[in-house]
Amino acid sequence: MIPAVRFGAAVGCRAAGRGKRCPVKRTVREVAAAIGAEVAGDGELELHAVAAPERAGPHDLIYLDSAKHAQRAQQSAARCVIAPAGIAMPGKTVLRAANAKLAFSRAAALLIERAPVAREIHPTAIIAPLAKVMPGAAIGPYAVIGEDAHIGEDTQIGAHCVIGAGCWIGQDCRLHPRVTLYNSVRIGNRVEIHAGAVLGADGFGYAFGDAAGDSYEKGRYTKFPQLGILEIGDDVEIGANTTIDRGSLDDTRIAEGVKLDNLVHVGHNVQIGAHTVIAAQTGISGSCTLGHHVILGGQAGLGEHCTIEDSAIAGGQSGILNGKTIRAGQTVWGTPARELDKFKVMFAWQARLPELLPRLEQRLKKLEEGAGE
Amino acid sequence: MIPAVRFGAAVGCRAAGRGKRCPVKRTVREVAAAIGAEVAGDGELELHAVAAPERAGPHDLIYLDSAKHAQRAQQSAARCVIAPAGIAMPGKTVLRAANAKLAFSRAAALLIERAPVAREIHPTAIIAPLAKVMPGAAIGPYAVIGEDAHIGEDTQIGAHCVIGAGCWIGQDCRLHPRVTLYNSVRIGNRVEIHAGAVLGADGFGYAFGDAAGDSYEKGRYTKFPQLGILEIGDDVEIGANTTIDRGSLDDTRIAEGVKLDNLVHVGHNVQIGAHTVIAAQTGISGSCTLGHHVILGGQAGLGEHCTIEDSAIAGGQSGILNGKTIRAGQTVWGTPARELDKFKVMFAWQARLPELLPRLEQRLKKLEEGAGE
Amino acid sequence: MIPAVRFGAAVGCRAAGRGKRCPVKRTVREVAAAIGAEVAGDGELELHAVAAPERAGPHDLIYLDSAKHAQRAQQSAARCVIAPAGIAMPGKTVLRAANAKLAFSRAAALLIERAPVAREIHPTAIIAPLAKVMPGAAIGPYAVIGEDAHIGEDTQIGAHCVIGAGCWIGQDCRLHPRVTLYNSVRIGNRVEIHAGAVLGADGFGYAFGDAAGDSYEKGRYTKFPQLGILEIGDDVEIGANTTIDRGSLDDTRIAEGVKLDNLVHVGHNVQIGAHTVIAAQTGISGSCTLGHHVILGGQAGLGEHCTIEDSAIAGGQSGILNGKTIRAGQTVWGTPARELDKFKVMFAWQARLPELLPRLEQRLKKLEEGAGE
Helix, strand or coil, X not given: CCCCCCCCCCCCCHHHHHCCCXXXXXXXXXXXXHHCCEEECCCCCEECEECCHHHCCCCEEEECCCHHHHHHHHHCXXXXXXXXXXCCCCCCXXXXXXXXXXXXXXXXXXXXXXXXXXXXXXXXXXXXXXXXXXXXXXXXXXXXXXXXXXXXXXXXXXXXXXXXXXXXXXCCCEECCCCEXXXXXXXCCCCEECCCCEEXXXXXXXXXXXXXXXXXXXXXXXXXXXXXXXXXXXXXXXXXXXXXXXXXXXXXXXXXXXXXCCCCEECCCCEECCCCEEXXXXXXXXXXXXXXXXXXXXXCEECCCCEECCCCEECCCCEECCCCEECCCCEEECCCCEEHHHXXXXXXXXXXXXXXXXXXXXXXXXXXXXXXX | CCCCCCCCCCCCCHHHHHCCCEECCEEHHHHHHHHCCEEECCCCCEECEECCHHHCCCCEEXXXXXXXXXXXXXXXXXXXXXXXXXXXXXXXXXEECCCHHHHHHHHHHHHEECCCCCCCECCCCEECCCCEECCCCEECCCCEECCCCEECCCCEECCCCEECCCCEECCCCEECCCCEECCCEEECCCCEECCCCXXXXXXXXXXXXXXXXXXXCCCEEEECCCCCCEEECCCCEECCXXXXXXXXXXXXXXXXXXXXXXXXXXXXXXXXXXXXXXXCCCEECCCCEECCCCEEXXXXXXXXXXXECCXXXXXXXXXECCCCXXXXXXXXXXXXXXXXXXXXXXXXXXXXXXXXXXXXXXXXXXXXXXXXX | CCCCCCCCCCCCCHHHHHCCCEECCEEHHHHHHHHCCEEECCCCCEECXXXXXXXXXXXXXXXXXXXXXXXXXXXXXCCEEEECCCCCCCCCEEEECCCHHHHXXXXXXXXXXXXXXXXXXXXXXXXXXXXXXXXXXXXXXXCEECCCCEECCCCEECCCCEECCCCEECCCCXXXXXXXXXCCEEECCCCEECCCCEEEECCCCEEXXXXXXXXXXXXXXXXXXXXXXXXXXXXXXXXXXXXXXXXCCCCEEECCCCEECCCCEECCCCEECCCCEECCCCEECXXXXXXXCCEECCCCEECCCCEECCCCEECCCCEECCCCEECCCCEEECCCCXXXXXXHHHHHHHHHHHHHHHHHHHHHHHHHHHHHC
């Protein structure tokens, strides 16, 4: 675990205004201790930032995942590299970590102070009289905080966010500019929400019919009540312009650690289990249930009332029909989605059709001619 | 029809700030009269809200659609249930309605006052001198209303909305926070638009070529004029972060009663007929024409100049090619989309290929060997 | 090339507030000179605007692309028409241009003054002390400009835009309302960005694992640093609610003349070459490289690390797998995408399966029966 470290740089570091995040100088030894890596080399070397090998300066930390990238790392100007055991980096200080990418990500969190989304309670922020803003929270220009809303300790609300009445936002959250929460959305701790996301809008539910006997040609849609709430667990990240609807008569719930990319759609009453990851532009219809550690590729689509069990994977652009279940650990692809290996075999046969079928016909014809003799 | 009822609860009901909509107490008899249902049981029972059976208290109204859910309803704490004829609910007051879901939706509109999107003309709203705001309209904090815009009676414009010059918005509309209307968009009555929707942006139209003779490798795109307007009919609902472009030389038109889900894209010059429903993330390219009562599933895609006739249905992720017509009442699926039954049959044969083709070959081989003897 | 022309109409033209763009009167001769067309007819005729043939008045300019539309043009009230050589338009003044649509688009840019996105530096705009706003730039109500940002000459920033610290925006850009730029985004000249677009948000990158040895069932996702920037070239247009992520350790780059439609997603580290066009709702995963003059249809999806070479085309809803390359000039379609002609042949065989396979089986059976005799 990453120990709780107080960042040294003052809020307001000018570098953040010039396209650079605020660097926080640390020694290799300090970083190693924080991320639980062993040091081989100069533990007193100062680290200022992280970088890709080709862009790194002497005080930037780099990493490599596999021997394949050893040359890139070796040729880098960086003097310190995170690498798995067994990869030699002559002349460089090495931090040994089995999962080098993870160690690098943790080190980056220590070395790079993220630019604040808000630095203070801006005088133009409109905070309803009964809203509660906890100590350390910051609210950007023109943000609007509704009645009875709760903004947790050290949470940053960006410019132009609109937080509906009765919302509850935990500690250490980052809401980037222009996030909108409808009423009564509940957000955990350390949640990051990117610009333009809309949380808690009405689900897409209607009753169809009319007083004159439900003739389809004359019928119209009447809004079904959308009274449920939306709950978001701890450590969730939500991409830009993503939309998550509130429940209709039940609630919509996103468990801890879930990561949603940009432009994702989550319908009403959906339940998403912990540490599930959903790539960009995927759409999840109402009342779907996803387990934990599920992975959905980009532009996948789930019909209503689907069940995706724990650790299942759906490839990009997969289409899962209404009411279907994807079993735990299964990987599926295609529309309608089926087990990946079966899809591949089926697809391989499809691809052979233009060559195979004429040949089959020819052979048949020859036999028929033979039989006719 | 739902009679025009004045809600009893005052604007500003505190409950709205605690995750609950404002309840409006009514008797079963009053609700029955309003929705045209027959009462079997205690007509004087007070109803405070609507709920799912499992969440309902004694004064919540519930409904069931079919005998399948009779036990859920029977076990609910609710004392009043809407049900179709023929389903017994011993011990409960029953409102009889052929279309129970529709009746329930209408009852909900009576029992639950929706939280207002705006309550007043907020002092920070910027309203151009020649804009016209009708009596009863409310405009939220930091909204910007352009020159010559018209905001109809009792319409609510949420915080941070930007209404372009020359827009016309009818009565009783609800624009949630951060809706953007470009210039000259025309909106009917009782239209609800969810947060982040962008209406009337320029369509995606360019002329390609260059002065030196249109060599493709050197050519560039020049913006084609996007001068048309966008018209939205009465009773339309538009989802969060949906985008509807204005016309180029013609207009884009969405007829009455149309429902668009979140993240839908509607291109320039598109015409959508009345009571058509379009699920999330569907994209409609320029100059398509959709009839009335069309249904498009989620993530469907229509090429340019498609025609979808009245009451046609396209399944989720369907892809309809440029210029194609889907006939009235037809149901299609797949990419390229074709008649659903044909798709299913074709798909079933595809799925059999890995088992069928090797067997066919084997049989052929055997015959050939026999013939060769 | 279009000569630099100063528009005659004053900023603030009232017509813009009534659903009409400001017209700028010019003679046919002036327009012809500007767009490089030859005049046949009355060069002194005044042109006030452009229109579709059916909507045009006598002083509107119309165009036609091919003889197919000659009757529409002929019957129009317009007195002046742009047409390619060889199409007679008796009684009308004709501007001859090989590429009539392009000539019309250029003429429209002369005749129609686009409504300004902002007209002044609005007193409610919050501009950080060290931001630099160049002469002629306009900033709309409630826009927020971060520290050290640069807003170029004659650039218009719409209401509610949020421009992050350290951003650089060139000259003559138009940012429509509610565009959000995260820190350090760099934008060229004459770039147009539509409402709700989010530029420079964090990419979707995580390291997976946990301290206890990366057991999948217990693992969690840790944010991978997203420190790169986003660069947008000259003459780019970006659609409403589109999202373009910043780089992680590298940068995201969109070259000059690129056109992105609405609701497009561009992941981190993506490189897009000049004059590439991407239709609505297409998603481009991280680290893809697109050449120049590429065309991607709507709802196409690219996996990570794809390469789309110059002038390649991917049809609507195409799915290109991780790491794949589409060769220069190739046209692909389908998921997984393959060469268009191959796709069509394969698809034609698939469509024949329900008729073909039973017949093949029958013929086989007959032969087998014959062989068994």
